Amino acid sequence: MSTNRICYLTFVLFGLLLCACQPTLDESNKNFSHQPPYSLHFGPQGFKDFAQHQLNRSESHPSGAGFKTLKFTPPDLGKIKIENGENSLLIDHVFSVLGTSFNPEDGIQKLRINSGLNKEEFVTPEHAYQGYVELMKRINQAGWKVYIARYNPRIAKIDNIRYLMESGYVIDPNYIFSYEEWQKIISESVGNSIGYRLYANGIFVSIRLKQTKKTEDGKEQYIVRYAFETIRYAERNMISDAYKMAPQELEQAFKQEVLRAKKSRGMDEKVAIENGYRIDQDYVDPDVWPFVK
Numbered sequence: 001m002s003t004n005r006i007c008y009l010t011f012v013l014f015g016l017l018l019c020a021c022q023p024t025l026d027e028s029n030k031n032f033s034h035q036p037p038y039s040l041h042f043g044p045q046g047f048k049d050f051a052q053h054q055l056n057r058s059e060s061h062p063s064g065a066g067f068k069t070l071k072f073t074p075p076d077l078g079k080i081k082i083e084n085g086e087n088s089l090l091i092d093h094v095f096s097v098l099g100t101s102f103n104p105e106d107g108i109q110k111l112r113i114n115s116g117l118n119k120e121e122f123v124t125p126e127h128a129y130q131g132y133v134e135l136m137k138r139i140n141q142a143g144w145k146v147y148i149a150r151y152n153p154r155i156a157k158i159d160n161i162r163y164l165m166e167s168g169y170v171i172d173p174n175y176i177f178s179y180e181e182w183q184k185i186i187s188e189s190v191g192n193s194i195g196y197r198l199y200a201n202g203i204f205v206s207i208r209l210k211q212t213k214k215t216e217d218g219k220e221q222y223i224v225r226y227a228f229e230t231i232r233y234a235e236r237n238m239i240s241d242a243y244k245m246a247p248q249e250l251e252q253a254f255k256q257e258v259l260r261a262k263k264s265r266g267m268d269e270k271v272a273i274e275n276g277y278r279i280d281q282d283y284v285d286p287d288v289w290p291f292v293k
Contacts, residue, residue: 037079037090038070040097042203042230045083046108050099068099068108074121080113082228087200089142091226093119102233103243109233117209117222128220129182132194132209135224136176139198139207146173147199150261150285153269156278161185163277169195186211202231202291235292247293254292 040049050058050068059067072078078094093116100110117123117131148154148171155163157172161181164170168190177185186192193210206227213221236242239253269279 037081039081039083040099040108040111041083042108042111042228044105044107046099047101050108066101066104068097068101070094070097072096075119077116077119082111082203084201084203087143087203089144090138091115093117093224106230106232109230111226111228113226113228115224115226117224122213122215122219122221125183125218125220126179128211128222129179131222132182133176135209136173139196140174142200144173144198144200144205145286146171147197147204147286148283149197150258151264151268153265153272153277154280154283155272156280159277164194165189168193169197173198199231199286202288204229204231204234230291231288232291235288251289251293254289 038049038053040046047068050070053070057069057071059069070078072094074095077092078097080091080094080097082089082091091113095114095116098112099108100112101108103109117135118127120127123131155171157175160170160172160175164185165188173196185194191210193208195209196205196207198205198207208225210223210225211220212223215221235254235257238257239245239250242250242253245253273279
């Protein structure tokens, strides 16, 4: 197990505690909702983005990890624009943002964002569904595609709903569930939630839409959690001492990791077929090496 991966487990709790003690929105900024979205980049520019925002708070860990935070107090929720070229994504109704850097030279490597599905805290089922539809349209318009890790089976989209109900993740983000499907999934899925694993232009994101409460009068409360990270961080974190390697050594280690993962995928796909799943032979892993090296 790599050093970065071990450190990550330590930092998760630290990051959660940090979010709990973030500063609140200044009273003089109550017209925030009418302002343009807060732009956040990955990499060194990300440090500058956080530094220029009045709501920013920075913390550092003795190991060298750095944490940057933003917090917004209801009803004045934030609007964040994740800058990623033509795949930039706008996120509404934001409660908090946690940016993390494990290697200062790489700048911001991870962003954790908590937001509401709708502007209001409690909404009717129909209103919640409309929030889901609007979110998925925005994600698809921004060009984010399903990401299947090299070691995971390439389940065919025809088995989308079955796979979601059994794993908690959608494999066809382009398919927007009907209202009837949405209600069934939310009420019967593990954790009353829907998950997405997506990729675009060197950035990976895991998105989780979760129903957190339902009132006696039938209204619902939802939270949407986004876990962004650079594919450079994710891939290097799979290789022990990646940041200490010479370029050629890193490339060789990366190729070995690719082969190991594909063997694992092959075995899992055989099991999936035995369980009645179809395999998407046309799925091609994105070329991430240019971002890793």
